[in-house]
Amino acid sequence: MNSLVAVAYVPDTETKIRIAADGKSIDESDVKWIVSPYDEYGLEEALKTKEGKGAGAVTVVCVGPERAKTGLRECLARGADDAIWVDSGDSRYLDALATAKAVAAVAKEGKYDFLWFGQKGVGYDESLVGPMVAELMNLPHVGNVVKLEIGDGRITAHREIEGAHELVECSLPAVLTAQKGLNEPRYASLKGIMGAKKKPIAEKKLSAMGIPEADAAGAKTRWRKLDLPPARKACHFVPPDDPAAAGKELVRLLREEAKVI
Amino acid sequence: MKFLVFIEQREGKIRKASLEALSLARKLSGAPAAAVLPGKGVTALAKDLGAYGAGVVYVADRDELALYGTKGYVGALDAAAKKEAPDAVLIAATAMGKDMAPRFAARNDVSVLADVMDLRLEGDRLVGSRPVYSGKARAEVDCGAAKLQVATTRPNVFAAEAQAGAPAARVETLELGDLQPRARVVKVETSESKELDVAEADVIVSGGRGIKGPENWPVIRDLQEALGAALGASRAVVDAGWIDHQHQVGQTGKVVSPTLYVACGISGAIQHLAGMGTSKVIVAINKDPEAPIFKVATYGVVGDLFAIVPEFAKAVRAAKAE
Numbered sequence: 001m002n003s004l005v006a007v008a009y010v011p012d013t014e015t016k017i018r019i020a021a022d023g024k025s026i027d028e029s030d031v032k033w034i035v036s037p038y039d040e041y042g043l044e045e046a047l048k049t050k051e052g053k054g055a056g057a058v059t060v061v062c063v064g065p066e067r068a069k070t071g072l073r074e075c076l077a078r079g080a081d082d083a084i085w086v087d088s089g090d091s092r093y094l095d096a097l098a099t100a101k102a103v104a105a106v107a108k109e110g111k112y113d114f115l116w117f118g119q120k121g122v123g124y125d126e127s128l129v130g131p132m133v134a135e136l137m138n139l140p141h142v143g144n145v146v147k148l149e150i151g152d153g154r155i156t157a158h159r160e161i162e163g164a165h166e167l168v169e170c171s172l173p174a175v176l177t178a179q180k181g182l183n184e185p186r187y188a189s190l191k192g193i194m195g196a197k198k199k200p201i202a203e204k205k206l207s208a209m210g211i212p213e214a215d216a217a218g219a220k221t222r223w224r225k226l227d228l229p230p231a232r233k234a235c236h237f238v239p240p241d242d243p244a245a246a247g248k249e250l251v252r253l254l255r256e257e258a259k260v261i
Numbered sequence: 262m263k264f265l266v267f268i269e270q271r272e273g274k275i276r277k278a279s280l281e282a283l284s285l286a287r288k289l290s291g292a293p294a295a296a297v298l299p300g301k302g303v304t305a306l307a308k309d310l311g312a313y314g315a316g317v318v319y320v321a322d323r324d325e326l327a328l329y330g331t332k333g334y335v336g337a338l339d340a341a342a343k344k345e346a347p348d349a350v351l352i353a354a355t356a357m358g359k360d361m362a363p364r365f366a367a368r369n370d371v372s373v374l375a376d377v378m379d380l381r382l383e384g385d386r387l388v389g390s391r392p393v394y395s396g397k398a399r400a401e402v403d404c405g406a407a408k409l410q411v412a413t414t415r416p417n418v419f420a421a422e423a424q425a426g427a428p429a430a431r432v433e434t435l436e437l438g439d440l441q442p443r444a445r446v447v448k449v450e451t452s453e454s455k456e457l458d459v460a461e462a463d464v465i466v467s468g469g470r471g472i473k474g475p476e477n478w479p480v481i482r483d484l485q486e487a488l489g490a491a492l493g494a495s496r497a498v499v500d501a502g503w504i505d506h507q508h509q510v511g512q513t514g515k516v517v518s519p520t521l522y523v524a525c526g527i528s529g530a531i532q533h534l535a536g537m538g539t540s541k542v543i544v545a546i547n548k549d550p551e552a553p554i555f556k557v558a559t560y561g562v563v564g565d566l567f568a569i570v571p572e573f574a575k576a577v578r579a580a581k582a583e
Contacts, residue, residue: 013512013532017397026398037513095405096363097372122395122512126375128363131331135367140443141331143360146506156447161356162458163507164451166329170444180513181506212406213372220372220407223400224388229538235545235555240564247572250544251580253560258542260521261464261488261577 001056001150001172003046003114005080006103006130007039009064009071010123017228024226025092035071038118040185041178045148046116047079048183052150056113057081061106063099065091069201076196077188083201088214093124093223098213100132102206107137112173119144119177127177134175141175142168146182262385264294265347267338268310268318269357270303271329277461278353278416280313285419286351287314289382294351295319296430297341299334301327304432311430312423319344321435328449329357330442335364340435342369347409349387354413355460366411374402374412378518378539380419387412395512395535416460417518457491459510464521465537467493467510471526471547471566475503481525484570487577493517493537495527511536523573525566529554546570 011017011026012034018027035043046058060075062068063086072083086102088094107115115137117130127143134141146165147158159166160179188196212218238249254261264286269276275298286294293316298307300322307318319341326333338361342350350365352358354376366373374380377389378399386403387410393400404410459465466488468481475498485492493515494508510517512532522540527533529545529552537543538557545558546566555561562569 011394013395013535015394017394019398024400026394093400095372096375097367097370100363100367124393125391125395126373127359128366128373128375131360131363132367135364141364142444144356160507162460163456164449166446167448167450168444169447174444180509217406219405220370221374222403222405224403225401226393227399227401229392229396229399232557233559235558235561237555238560238562240562240569243564243568243572244575246562246564246569247574247576250560250562250573251576254521254542254544255580258521258559260542261580 001049001053001113002111003049003056003058003116004107004110004112005039005043005046005058005060005075005116007043007060007062007071007075008036008118008121008123009033009062009068010036010121013122019226019228024223026226028091033067033071035074036118036121036123038120038122038178038180041180041182042116042118042176043075043078043080044183044185045178046114047186049114049150059084059110061086061103063094063102063206064088072201073196074188076199077192078186079192082199084204085201086204086206088206095213095219095221096126096128096132097220098211100129100136101211101213102209103129104133104136105209106204107133115139115173115175117175117177119179130175130177139173139175140170141177142170143177144179145176146179148176148182262290262349262382263345263347264290265342265345265350266294266296266315267350267352267358267361268296268298269353269355270298270300270306273302273306275306276353276355277421278355278414280421281416281419282351282353282414283310283313283315284422285380285414289380295341295345295347297338297435299326299337307432308429312427313421315430317433318430319433319435321437323437323440325440328446330446331360331364331444332442333437333440335361335368336437336440337435338365339368340437348385349410349412352413354415358413362411362413369409371404371407371409371411374404376415377412378415378418380412380414386410392539395532396538397535415518417463459491459493459508459517460515462491462517463519464488464490465493465510465517465519466490466523466525467495467527468498468525469495469527470497472498478504480567480570484523484574484577487574495533524554525570527554528552529557
């Protein structure tokens with residue numbers, strides 16, 4: 001059972017975001033990059049599937065600039081067998097449809113039973129690419145997967161929705177998007193890190209794939225401007241010494257000043 | 262400017278978030294919008310959508326649509342779009358909406374302005390504002406070269422406005438072909454006793470590591486009940502097994518935009534702020550004056566939550582009884 005795992009290489013959560021001079025992208029100096037956390041759940045599940053079956057390969061793919069290769073190496077170090085880098089050339093915002101078309105093109109060149117995505121990437125936070133790939137490839141998809149049971153050519157995926165889990169059955173091949181709770185991603189061992197250096201990373205160029213949305217002129221979503229959120233007013237502190245008085249004062253403020261209760 | 266709005270229902274109840282999207286469509290276009298409502302036994306719900314801005318509702322009322330399925334629901338949306346030929350499609354960014362929007366968009370060779378918190382028109386082009394990098398920045402976005410514009414709207418940000426005297430919506434039946442889904446929902450397991458989900462709630466009370474242990478949830482629940490709120494939690498307490506992941510607010514939990522968010526014993530790590538930083542009013546109760554949560558809080562109490570929260574709950578009940 002072969003798996004293709006799509007990963008996004010995004011700014012680490014602790015990174016302080018600064019706006020670049022062009023006003024529509026982030027200043028990348030001092031940014032630490034990581035594989036998006038939700039993608040790690042997808043990679044881990046693919047690795048577990050391969051180990052469980054004792055067969056199959058795990059391929060990772062990332063669409064991004066040169067630094068994406070570092071992210072791919074981290075995935076190879078954890079146990080992925082090979083990687084594909086789709087060079088997007090530069091860092092500017094890429095329309096999800098362009099990314100999806102690139103991943104679909106890569107997927108069509110292999111024979112994958114599972115196509116894993118994170119339920120969102122913590123850079124653009126769009127939750128679009130996985131289901132778009134499913135649509136482009138005319139495959140069923142299950143999103144927000146917190147548990148996966150594999151049968152004979154069929155799977156049952158537990159999908160997290162508001163206040164409930166849906167148990168979804170579908171045939172393979174299928175697209176799945178991983179949600180927190182699916183598994184605990186492993187760390188790369190030293191052996192894995194050394195071994196990763198010998199595993200292949202194939203390279204493709206996004207600009208050569210005939211995807212109109214990859215160009216600024218053909219993009220179907222665009223970032224016109226990037227801003228920091230407006231600064232919040234300083235906190236109004238209520239003295240804690242008399243808890244009963246503090247409780248009453250909070251209610252008074254919420255009612256009379258903030259008008260929310 | 263013609264809008265088509267997807268209306269979500271579960272078990273015969275229309276999601277408020279869909280009414281918000283519908284009202285927004287009417288507001289932006291200055292005219293009633295078209296709506297699409299798939300489900301089983303939902304026809305009776307359609308005409309009441311007129312009050313919220315629907316001129317016509319395309320209904321797909323079939324046994325096979327009783328439970329959500331991508332094929333049937335996206336098929337219904339697509340069929341309505343082919344009939345109506347809208348300029349823009351709005352879908353509430355609920356779990357269902359986020360499942361449908363990218364498939365519908367890719368089917369039509371366009372993309373999505375996802376989870377917008379603000380939406381306006383420049384001429385006949387949508388311009389949205391959406392949080393990125395875990396809410397640390399905001400992007401102003403538009404649909405570029407796309408002819409059909411698709412946006413998903415964050416729940417609880419836009420107003421659902423019922424206009425008195427608005428005419429009932431006209432109902433049209435959608436003909437759909439074979440609806441055998443490939444990904445079939447076989448069972449829905451409701452996780453807890455009808456708890457209000459944080460993603461839907463206008464008021465949330467959250468507990469963090471400061472509650473010291475799961476045996477102390479009653480202290481937080483007391484305030485939760487007094488405020489009629491949903492219960493949220495930080496990642497730390499979910500990872501510790503003190504409560505189910507459904508309650509987690511944060512970067513790897515739910516992203517919420519309630520009117521009021523009360524953080525009890527939560528330090529306010531960046532990942533948590535990513536989930537609740539857009540709350541309209543934030544109250545923080547924490548023993549640590551340096552806790553980062555106070556940088557975003559509207560009101561704060563540097564004190565022992567076990568002393569403050571019960572008094573806060575008591576004061577809320579007293580005020581509501583007046």
